[in-house]
Amino acid sequence: IVDYKYSSAVNTKKKVEDVTLLQGPLYVSGARKDHDVSAMVYYNVRTDPNHQVPKPFGWGTVPGVNANFGQLTDEWVTEGLTKARRAVEEFRSGRVLPRPLDAKNCRYCDFRDACRWEFTAAIGAAGN
Secondary structure, eight states, X not given: OEEEEOSOHHHHHHHHHOTTOOHHHHHHHHHTTTSOOOEEEEEEOSOOTTOOOOOEEEEEOOTTOOOXXXXXXXXXHXXXXXXXXXXXXXXXXXXXXXXXXXXGXXXXXXXXXXXXXXHHHHHHHHHO
C-alpha cells in the first residue's frame, strides 16, 4: 500500500512515528481482506525547504527498496483496530473529549477556536 503525502520528509516520517495515528493499520486491515500486504508506505512527494528529496517511510518490507521501515505485524494492526473501535464507541455514546497527546499540534487544528481542551485540562488538574 502506498499513500502519497504532500508533506516534507520530516513531517511524513512523523506520521509513521506517531503511535496515535491510525491510518496505517486501518489501511492494512482493509486491504488484507482481498490482498496479501507486505508493506504500508507513506511517500512524501514534496521537496522540503532543506532540499531533502522525497522518500518512503512506513511499515513492512518492499523488495528492492532499501529503507528502514517499522515492523508490520498482526499486533500492530489489531492495536490500531482496537483504538479505532474505542474511539467510535466513545463518539456514538456522545463522549467526545479533547485529549491531545501533544498540545503543540493544537495550533494546526481546524477546531482550535471551538475546542474545550484548556477547560478540560483545568478540570482534570483541579480534581487531582
